[in-house]
Amino acid sequence: MTTLYAILIDGMIYASWLFLVAAGxxxxxGVMRILNMAHGSFYAIGAYTGASLVxxxxxxxxxxPYWSYLLLLAAALGSGLLVGWLVEQGLLQFMYKRDELLMVIITYALLLILEDTTKLIFGVDPYFTYQPYSLLGRSDIGGLTFANYDLLLILVSVLIGAGCWxxxxxxxxxxxxxxVIQDREIAVAMGVNVKLMFALTFVVGTTLGTLAGALTAPAISVSPGIGVEVIVLAxxxxxxxxxGSIEGAIVGALLVGLxxxxxxxxxxxxxxxxIYGVMSLVLAVRPQGLFGRNLARKI
Known part of the structure; x- marks a missing residue:
């Protein structure tokens, strides 16, 4: 039973972190049809900003000491809103009608640029921000001890998932x-400001990425390369x-985490x-993912 408790709780903690990373x-x-390779860099920016402020x-x-949690949230919101707005207004808004494969290449180039920019701003030495992690103490569950901060991440991921849905x-x-997701052209014809919807969506997605980084910073060593590591898992x-499916991200995070x-x-x-074995098995049976939908393509 002790091993079972450990598997379930560790799996839930890891799944909550995976969902936080993948939500943005x-x-x-889901909205913009952009497979954003730079999302890992947004995670890294949130982690560095939160670690620096705290x-x-x-x-x-x-x-x-408890004000440090508000600083983490402020770091995530501030950096996410700023970076998301700059990237969307300065780059992506000129690329929306381009091929999806080209968007992958563009966001990958952005990933490389932001990785080097992060090193220039924050340096290459690791940042350690352990105080918020240890401040909440630990709890005994089924004869095992877990950090309350990790358990809090489960609640945060549930709230974010429910809020997005x-x-x-x-x-x-x-x-x-x-x-807009179903038919962009018809939405424009009906008077929807698609450019505004895209801008809001990208800023929200970026902020979710920086939030994941800021909340993870107290539990890890914030160092160069963390953005590249998490994008693969995301x-x-x-x-x-x-x-593009919030429900799919939740189920995918639980499946991979457990x-x-x-x-x-x-x-x-x-x-x-x-992790890659699970991904291979799912794609072999259902190539579009568990909750993915087959989309019609215009030729």
């Missing part, structure tokens, strides 16, 4: 976005669940391969 990626693709705050030594399915803005999740947890506890030698 699937939102952007490190500066604790270096002063005068403030209340409610916005897309229960609000006027969500219905407009779904109309792609695995959204491909398994189905590109499968990896089983491998870590029962067969650690295959842990590095199990």
């Amino acid at each position: 990626l699937t939102v952007i693709y 490190g500066w705050y604790f270096a002063g030594g005068d403030g209340a 409610l916005i897309l399915n229960r609000t006027h803005t969500g219905k407009v976005l779904r109309a 792609f695995a999740v959204v491909v398994v669940g189905g590109l 499968t990896r947890s089983v491998a870590v506890h029962l067969a650690p030698e295959v842990e590095l391969f199990v």
Whole structure:
């Protein structure tokens, strides 16, 4: 039973982190049909910004420790809104009618540019921001000890997933976005400001990426290359669940997270391969992903 508890809780924690990373990626693709390779860089920017602000705050030594959580959120929102707006207005708005494959190449180039820009701004030395992680203490569950910060990430991912689903399915803005997804040209003909919808979507997706980075920063060593590492995992999740589907991202994150947890506890030698094994099996049976839909292409 102890091993079962460990597998379930570790799997849920890892799945919540995977969903946080993949949520922005699937939102952007779902509306804009852009497979954003630069999403990992947005994650890294959020992590570096959050680690820098929190490190500066604790270096002063005068403030209340719990304010550091607000600083993490402020870092994520500020960096996400700024970088998302600059990238969308300065680059992507001129590329919307281009081929999807070209957009992949463009966002990959953006990934390389942002990786080097991050090094120029923050340096190459790792950042350690452990205070918010240890501040919440630990809890015993089924005879095992878990960090409360990790358990809090599960709640955060649930709230973000529920919020995204409610916005897309229960609000006027969500219905407009779904109309844009179904037929962009008809949406324009009906008076929908598609450019504005695209800009809002990209900024929201970017902010979700920086939020994932900022919330992860206290639990990791923030160092160069973290953006490249997470983008591979994010792609695995959204491909398994189905590109552009929030429900698919949730199920994909749970499937990948629990499968990896089983491998870590029962067969650690295959842990590095199990994620891609799950992806291969799903795609062999359902190439569009578990919740993906076949889309008509204009010729």
